[in-house]
Amino acid sequence: MIIKLERVEVQSRTDMEMIDVTAEVDRVVAASGAREGVVLVLTCHTSSGLLVTEGIECLERDVLAHLERLAPKQPPEGAYGYWHNRYLDFDGRLGFNAGDHLKSILGGVNCFFPIENGAVVRGSRQRVYFVEYDGPLARTVLIQVIGQ
Amino acid sequence: MKGGIDFHTHPLLVREMVQRHPGLAKAARETFLIGNTFQPLETFLLELDTVGLGRAVVLPIDATGTRGTTVYSNEQIAELCAMSDRLIGFASVDPCRESAADELEHAISDLHLRGLKLAPAMQQMFPDHPSLEPVYARAEALGIPILFHAGMSWEPGSRLAYGQPLRFEPVAADHPSLRIVLAHLAWPWVMEAVALALKYPNVYLDTSALYFDNPPDFLRFAMTVQVPLSVFERSLRRQIVFGSNYPRVEVKNMARAVRGLGLSDGCLDLVFRSNAETLLGEES
DSSP, X not given: OEEEEEEEEEEOOSSSEEEEOHHHXXXXXXXXXXXXXXXXXXXXXXXXXXXEEEOOHHHHHHHHHHHHHHSOSSOOTTTOOOSOOEEETTTTXXXXXXXXXXXXXXXXXXXXXXXXXXXXXXXXXXXXXXXXXXXXXXXXXXXXXXXX | OTTEEEEEEOOTTBHHHHHHOTHXXXXXXXXSOOOSOOXXXXXXXXXXXXXXXXXXXXXXXXXXXXXXXXXXXHHHHHHHHXXXXXXXXXXXXXXXXXXXXXXXXXXXXXXXXXXXXXXXXHHTOOTTOGGGHHHHHHHHHHTXXXXXXXXXXXXXXXXXXXXXXXXXXHHHHHOTTSOEEEGGGGTTOHHHHHHHHHHOTTEEEEOOOOSSSOHHHHHHIIIIIISOHHIIIIISTTSXXXXXXXXXXXXXXXXXXXXXXXXXXXXXHIIIIIHHHHHTTOOO
């Protein structure tokens, strides 16, 4: 039985951004030595996401734009407000990124793939993305292999 | 706006510095009370990039006398600034020490820092206390600006009274060539801070105010309801500087809030760039 957990740091460079981490997932699986099993991928942060979609730039823009429409950083004037606008003593600062937390919930925070013959099994168009909703920040993505 | 300056940041989350000086982690958590994850310096610079700013003033606080610690020493600020030419280092001195004025001169002349940060509430000394006079006189002689924490402080034990704007009036009046910045719009006493700036041309205000709601809503309240926006646009356009108070507030969020107030493009250029350059003695 092989169980291996790796923490991968991802540096986002702007406010909202999709970062393809497929190669990192493949690397961790290959290094684990597992021939059969599963690989789990999870973001550690509640204002970021982890999702699977086709790896083309236009679709990346559409994903971010649609999530911003669903959960805008600043709600339309007079429409509604966020409760998450208050001083958080445990952080020493105000929380005011409710829209980014909501995007994380809507877009999801994890994914998994089977491992077969030592390689990740995924659709030909599928890519694994870390999604930044409140950058730029250095973020941590967990990649765990469970196999044999 | 390219080339703009964030005049009010605290480099508390810079991971490289925490790795070199583990005591900075304790100062960040226990004295400054910031809980965010430590980040590479690159993240801070990317924050500036996100909103098109070129440089940032990085501030220490010397609270040795009251808290037994510095939140960055002057030497550590100089060390940080050596990592990036986009950082403008300020000094801090503990006004309780008789050597404070000499320490300030050392920081400016030998460490090449560019201004002085004082935090009356954390340092528990009113800005009009006579023992600060040698420090003000030295700063005036050195030709550097002083940025004061003014208005409310979040830190436990920091009394609001130390931040009342009228306690800064003797400094402005007695040192007309000393440029002083009242941070955080001296909130909640915005009107009093504006009155000081209207009366004394050597008094500047910075925008780093956020005490409830979110940056756009709070600044709209402070800069259009508490005081009409026209006062900043017409009368104080050369005495307002952009400050974010990072990392309590992200640079991007405060910058977008200031840009969304409705100030003219010309005024925004003064706020984000020109006034800061004037304070730093960089005007052409």
